[in-house]
Amino acid sequence: MNNPVPGETPKAGGALEGAVIAVAGAGGPAGHATLLRLAEAGAVVVAADADPARLAEGVDAARFAHGGATVIGDTVDLLHLDSAREWAQRTEREYGRIDGLVHLVGGWRGSPTFADTDLADWTLLHDLLVRTVQHTSLAFHAPLARSGNGRFVLISAAGASRPTAGNAAYAAAKAAAEAWTLALADDYRKAAADDAPPPAAATVLVVKALVTEAMRAQKPKAKFAGFTDVHDLADAVSRLWTTPTEEVNGNRLWLTQKP
Numbered sequence: 001m002n003n004p005v006p007g008e009t010p011k012a013g014g015a016l017e018g019a020v021i022a023v024a025g026a027g028g029p030a031g032h033a034t035l036l037r038l039a040e041a042g043a044v045v046v047a048a049d050a051d052p053a054r055l056a057e058g059v060d061a062a063r064f065a066h067g068g069a070t071v072i073g074d075t076v077d078l079l080h081l082d083s084a085r086e087w088a089q090r091t092e093r094e095y096g097r098i099d100g101l102v103h104l105v106g107g108w109r110g111s112p113t114f115a116d117t118d119l120a121d122w123t124l125l126h127d128l129l130v131r132t133v134q135h136t137s138l139a140f141h142a143p144l145a146r147s148g149n150g151r152f153v154l155i156s157a158a159g160a161s162r163p164t165a166g167n168a169a170y171a172a173a174k175a176a177a178e179a180w181t182l183a184l185a186d187d188y189r190k191a192a193a194d195d196a197p198p199p200a201a202a203t204v205l206v207v208k209a210l211v212t213e214a215m216r217a218q219k220p221k222a223k224f225a226g227f228t229d230v231h232d233l234a235d236a237v238s239r240l241w242t243t244p245t246e247e248v249n250g251n252r253l254w255l256t257q258k259p
Contacts, residue, residue, distance in 0.1 A: 016241055017042035020095045022087070024078060024136050025105035027054030029212045030155070030230045034102060035062040037234035039069035043099075046091050048076040078105060078132040084139035091143075098143040100151040102237055105132040114165040122169040129173040130180070137184050137202070145191060150200030151240050151248065154181040155233070158208045158226075162259035178204050178252070185250035201249035205236055208256040228255045 021038050025031055027049030038045045039062040049055035052075045059073035076087045092098050107128035109121035137152060144150025156174050163171030185202035192198045211227040236255055240248055 016099075016238065019043045019099040019241060020046065020091065020097050021100035021102065022046045022048065022091055022098060022140065023102045023104060024048050024076075024132065025103065026058055026073070027051045028104065028106060029214075030106075030210055030233055031104045032058035032061060033230040033234040034104065034237055035059065035071060036065055037231070037238050039063070039066040039071050041238050042069075044070040044072075044095055046072050046074065046095075048074050048078070048087060050075065050077060078135050079127055081135045081138060084132075084135040088139040088143055092146075097147050098140060099147045099149060100153065100241065101136055101140040101144065102151075102153045102155075103133055103136055104155055105129070106155070108170055110166045110170060111168075112166055114168055116166075117168050119169075122172070125169050125173040126176075129170075130176045133177045133180050137180065141184065141187070144200040145188065146199075148199060149241060149245060152181065152184060152200065152202040153237055153240060154178065154202075154204045156204050156206050156252075158206055158254075158256055158259050161206075182250055188249055197245040198249045199245075201240075201245045203240065203248045203250070204252045205233065206252050206254045206256065207233065226256045 016038060021043045023031060023034055023045060026035055026047035035045055035047055035058050047055060047059055055073045055075065059071050062071040063069060074087065077083045088098065105128055107125055109125055111117045133154060140152065144152055154177060156178050159167050159171040160174035160178055181202050181204055188198040188200050188202060207228040208226040210230050210233065211224045212230050233255065236253065
C-alpha cells in the first residue's frame with residue numbers, strides 16, 4: 001500500500017488508498033469490524049481506545065487479515081480535550097493529512113421505568129456519548145477541512161428520535177451528540193466557497209442496535225429485528241468517502257427503519 005502524500009487527495013472510485021482515517025472507540029466489535037473494512041479498502045487506519053487490550057486485538061486482526069495494511073493503535077483518553085487534540089496533531093504530523101474521524105465510543109444504561117432513572121447514568125453517558133464527541137470534533141475539525149474530502153462520522157441510535165421511558169438518559173445523550181455533529185456540519189457548510197462543496201462533511205449513521213456473530217451464536221433463535229450487523233455498519237462507513245461531500249454533510253443515514 002502506498003503511503004499517503006501530504007496534500008494529495010485520496011483516490012476516488014471506491015478505494016480509500018492513501019486516505020488517513022482515525023477511529024475513536026475502536027476496541028469494541030463495531031470498531032474491530034470498521035478497522036478491518038477500512039484496512040481492506042486501503043486506508044491508513046489510526047485507531048484509539050481507552051482499553052489497550054481490546055484495541056490491540058482489533059489492530060492485530062486488521063493487520064493479519066490485510067497484509068501490508070497500516071493499522072496503528074493508540075491509547076487515548078478522549079474525556080480530555082488536550083489528549084484528543086494531541087492525538088489529532090500527532091496523526092496529521094506523522095501522515096501529512098487526516099481524511100476521517102469515525103466516532104464509535106459507546107455505552108448504555110437504562111432503567112425499568114422513567115421514575116427509576118438514575119441520574120448517575122446520565123453523568124456516565126454524558127461523558128461517553130457527548131463529551132467524547134465534543135472533544136474529537138473540536139480536535140479534528142480543522143484537519144478534516146484541510147483534507148478537502150474529510151468525514152466526521154457519528155454512530156447514533158434510533159432512540160434519539162423516539163425515546164422510550166426507560167432510556168431517557170441514553171436517548172438524551174445520543175440526541176445531544178447528534179445535535180453537536182449537525183452543528184459541525186453547518187460549520188463546514190458555511191465554510192464552502194461560493195458554489196463549491198463543503199471542505200468536509202459531518203454525518204450521522206443511525207442504527208437501532210448492533211449485532212455480532214457472537215451474539216447470534218449465543219441466541220440462535222433470536223431474530224434481532226432491525227439490528228445492524230457490525231460488518232454492514234463498517235461497509236456503510238467506508239462508502240461515505242465516495243459519496244459527494246454535499247450529499248453527506250448534515251444528513252442522517254438510517255441503517256434501520258425510521259421510528
